[in-house]
Amino acid sequence: EADIYQTPRYLVIGTGKKITLECSQTMGHDKMYWYQQDPGMELHLIHYSYGVNSTEKGDLSSESTVSRIRTEHFPLTLESARPSHTSQYLCASSDPGSATEAFFGQGTRLTVV
Amino acid sequence: ILNVEQSPQSLHVQEGDSTNFTCSFPSSNFYALHWYRWETAKSPEALFVMTLNGDEKKKGRISATLNTKEGYSYLYIKGSQPEDSATYLCAPNSGGSNYKLTFGKGTLLTVNP
Numbered sequence: 001e002a003d004i005y006q007t008p009r010y011l012v013i014g015t016g017k018k019i020t021l022e023c024s025q026t027m028g029h030d031k032m033y034w035y036q037q038d039p040g041m042e043l044h045l046i047h048y049s050y051g052v053n054s055t056e057k058g059d060l061s062s063e064s065t066v067s068r069i070r071t072e073h074f075p076l077t078l079e080s081a082r083p084s085h086t087s088q089y090l091c092a093s094s095d096p097g098s099a100t101e102a103f104f105g106q107g108t109r110l111t112v113v
Numbered sequence: 114i115l116n117v118e119q120s121p122q123s124l125h126v127q128e129g130d131s132t133n134f135t136c137s138f139p140s141s142n143f144y145a146l147h148w149y150r151w152e153t154a155k156s157p158e159a160l161f162v163m164t165l166n167g168d169e170k171k172k173g174r175i176s177a178t179l180n181t182k183e184g185y186s187y188l189y190i191k192g193s194q195p196e197d198s199a200t201y202l203c204a205p206n207s208g209g210s211n212y213k214l215t216f217g218k219g220t221l222l223t224v225n226p
Contacts (some may be wrong), residue, residue, distance in 0.1 A: 042217070043202065045214070045216075048214075058215075059213075092214070098144045098206050098207075098212045099144070099162050099164050100162065101159035101162055102147070103159075106155075106156055
């Protein structure tokens with residue numbers, strides 16, 4: 001069973017607010033990922049991390065930022081939310097190595113009004 | 114980044130039918146291929162991670178094959194059941210310590226009872 005948790009599961013927030021989506025895993029995985037999925041669309045990688053103090057931008061440009069101060073924690077922040085940020089955000093983690101499976105959190109469904 | 118094509122985009126089958134779909138990727142610079150199943154309202158879940166040309170993996174009624182020379186993988190479902198309804202995602206990668214897990218658009222399978 002995957003031990004990766006995202007909070008909140010659902011968030012409705014007003015335009016201009018700062019928000020942080022939390023992602024934590026207890027598996028000691030070095031690699032962590034954030035994906036964004038707009039309704040009916042594909043899963044896009046927006047951020048990833050190889051380990052503590054390492055963060056990289058993914059394939060889809062995003063106004064969000066991430067940090068990785070601890071192995072188990074990979075929060076995503078939007079400084080000023082906009083309706084265009086409305087989407088589902090999924091966090092995942094894996095061991096190092098290209099042939100290791102990733103484990104996904106339950107996702108955060110964000111609506112900016 | 115390895116460009117990946119999945120086909121068909123969507124598929125409707127009757128309960129009991131067997132079905133298959135394709136993941137195509139550039140054959141050069143390949144290291145591993147991941148298959149994931151993503152059921153509605155759940156998190157993506159790993160099915161297989163494959164690395165060797167000619168490899169075949171099986172989990173219950175689901176199996177997958179890999180051809181790294183021509184750059185494709187097939188996913189087969191034997192005797193489809195309604196609970197197999199999901200989006201099936203593949204993610205090839207080129208390996209290395211800095212690889213990132215990026216997905217194709219997926220195949221949406223609907224199994225009608």
